Amino acid sequence: MNRTIRDVLLFGAGFAAGAYVMHTVFRTKYQEYADAQIEDVRDHYRKKEADLDTMIEEKAQQKSMEQLTGKYRTESDPEDIATHDPIEIIQPDEFGDIDDYETRGLTYYADGKLVFDEETMPVNDDDIPNIIGTEALNHFGEFMPSTIHVRNNNYHKDYEIIQVRQNWGDLYPEEEEE
Structure with missing residues (x-):
């Protein structure tokens, strides 16, 4: 009977130790994975914001050029304007x-x-x-x-x-x- 109890206690202790080790290992592993994913998303949005800033600057530059040279355009340099009924x-x-x-x-x-x-x-x-x-x-x-x-x-x-x-x-x- 003592041997059975000892085996059960050793099994329980081994199971608890294994569960604790697996918990800590997987927690650190998945925390690193989650941190990498979060950083990847942040980088993506930083790049998207930078692209948006450059696009806005380009459109503003283009709009200012159109306003500056708009009335001096000739027939050889027509604007492509899509005409819609209002x-x-x-x-x-x-x-x-x-x-x-x-x-x-x-x-x-x-x-x-x-x-x-x-x-x-x-x-x-x-x-x-x-x-x-x-x-x-x-x-x-x-x-x-x-x-x-x-x-x-x-x-x-x-x-x-x-x-x-x-x-x-x-x-x-x-x-x-x-």
Whole structure:
């Protein structure tokens, strides 16, 4: 019986010693690995920041040169300018396909009120031509029923306008009185 107890205690002591050694060895090994990974990421972002700084300097230099020599250009030295209509009606599959353009939703009520999603007050009638143009509301159902997609190249936004049959005044009578 003493021999069995001694063997069990020696096994337990060996197991504990082995577990302690493995724990300390792996902890230092993985700490070094993690430190190396963190330093690699820091180096990557330092390089990215330096590249961004040089790109900004180059663009600023180019922009200043364009401003200095812009009016002295001749026909033999034309600028390549992509011309877009400031506001254009687009197909539904083009909605949101430009990463630089923000997407917004609008609702067009039956009583002629145009309201941004997440808001309750309608857009001022004077602002509608600047936001979606004068012709957009005449093109409902052209690509999709009760929906039209508009790209505003001035504001860098794509708008999805959904036409509903409800009146805005029926949904928000307290705000219409104000």
